Amino acid sequence: MPRKKATAGPKGRRKSAAAESQTPVPTPAPAFTPDEQKYVERYPGHRFVAGSLSPPGAETCFGRKRVITILCANCGAERVIATSDIFHCRLCAGCTKAAKKEARKAKAK
Numbered sequence: 001m002p003r004k005k006a007t008a009g010p011k012g013r014r015k016s017a018a019a020e021s022q023t024p025v026p027t028p029a030p031a032f033t034p035d036e037q038k039y040v041e042r043y044p045g046h047r048f049v050a051g052s053l054s055p056p057g058a059e060t061c062f063g064r065k066r067v068i069t070i071l072c073a074n075c076g077a078e079r080v081i082a083t084s085d086i087f088h089c090r091l092c093a094g095c096t097k098a099a100k101k102e103a104r105k106a107k108a109k
Helices: 017-021 034-042 083-088 093-108
Strands: 067-071 078-082
Touching: 067 083, 078 083
Parallel strands: none
Antiparallel strands: 067 078
């Protein structure tokens, strides 16, 4: 008995035409909680990550402080900071280090 020739198509389970025509539904962007909205309104120059405000004591390295995630003003990297530090933190650690280095160079001249 002769062997059947292999087909050139993909192996595995076939998809129906209805399954192929479905497009993925985009997930809506998470909205800010009322507590986060207070920080967004108070610090308009900062960029916050929605849904990142955590209760006191959730991050062990910050003790009993509430923490929130911000986006760096220069590169967009995320940085987790205590809510008490929002007023003076706008950059990620790398950009902060570079900015301080530039300031020292400018002062030395």
